[in-house]
Amino acid sequence: MYGGIPEKKLTEKDMRLNCQSIRDEFEKEINIEHQRINVDSAKKKAVLYHHDYEGFRQMVLGANLYSIKSKELANFGFNETNNEKIFNSSYQKQQQPSQEEIKQLQINIKEIQCKNFRDFRTLFSKHYNKPLSQDNYAELMNILQMQSEENIKKIFSVDFHIEYFFKILEVFDYSISILKDGKELSFMIGFLGELVKIKDFIQQIKKFLKKQEKEELREFFGKLKQSLTMEYQQIELNELIHKKYDELIIQYL
Structure with a gap:
């Protein structure tokens, strides 16, 4: 007896790993970590944009929201149980800064x-x-996302080392290839768009890249286009984001 509960010998069945339970637990932990990263990023962005307290709170509450396709909107909320509603309400209260x-x-x-x-x-x-x-991906993305346009101009001018541009591309590629996270795509396009406005930076891209670096850059943009095609399926968004992408291709390649 242990704590009033009869002891039970472990059987071979008890010792056998259950792949489904491990998979479920693993997915749960990943979701929790994604929520933490989203909330942390939303807090920092809210402060950067000089939101008031209510604006800050709303950004944090919406940190883990996803866009909903129009055909899914009609059925939205009908399958949510009372327990889920209570949980979501409690979760939001816990996130108030x-x-x-x-x-x-x-x-x-x-x-x-x-x-x-x-x-x-x-x-x-x-x-x-x-x-x-x-x-470290989350930390690096936070660093990039927290830079204002003025900061970006100062960072990527004059004494900027091109190797750090390719390190940034590695961070972006991790999001695209490993995490397959489409939420950061618009930021990547915007960030790369800011860089091409900087004369010193674009001269390094146009004149001083090695052959291997050009291939790496071309490979990255290929992955980026594939991710954009998968993520932005609505016609209007698709045309807009690909127009920006095509403008970047002209500048970089």
Whole structure:
């Protein structure tokens, strides 16, 4: 007896691994980690955009929302049980930020924003390790997403080292190929679009890339286009995002 519960000998069946239960547990942990990353990213973006408290709260509450196709919208909510509604309500309450959290995030974001390439190199290198993992991927994406247009101009001008551009592409490729996360595609297109506006940067791309680097760049854009095609199936979005993609191809390749 242990704690009033009769002991039971383990059988061969008890010792046998259940692949389905392991798979379910693994997927659950991945979902929890994705939610954590989404909420953390939403908090930082909200502070960066200078939202008030309510705007901050709404961004955090919507951190794990996904777009819904029109044909799915008609049935939305009909299959949700009362337990699921209670859980979702409780989950949202837990995500509401405090004023102290906002102040701390403002400090954290200020530390992440880089004034020049040297600052960027130091911060980026701190989290860049091969092979990339989901943890350092999240940190690196946060670093990139927290840079304003003005920061980007300062980072990618004059003394910028082109090798760090390819490290950034590795981070993007991890999202596309490993995580298969379509939510970051619009950010990637926007970020790459900001870079081509910088004269010093685009000159390095046009004039000083090695043959292997050009091939790597071409391969990345091939993967990016494939992901865009899969993610943006609505005609209007598809035309818009591919127009931006085609403009980037002209600049980069």
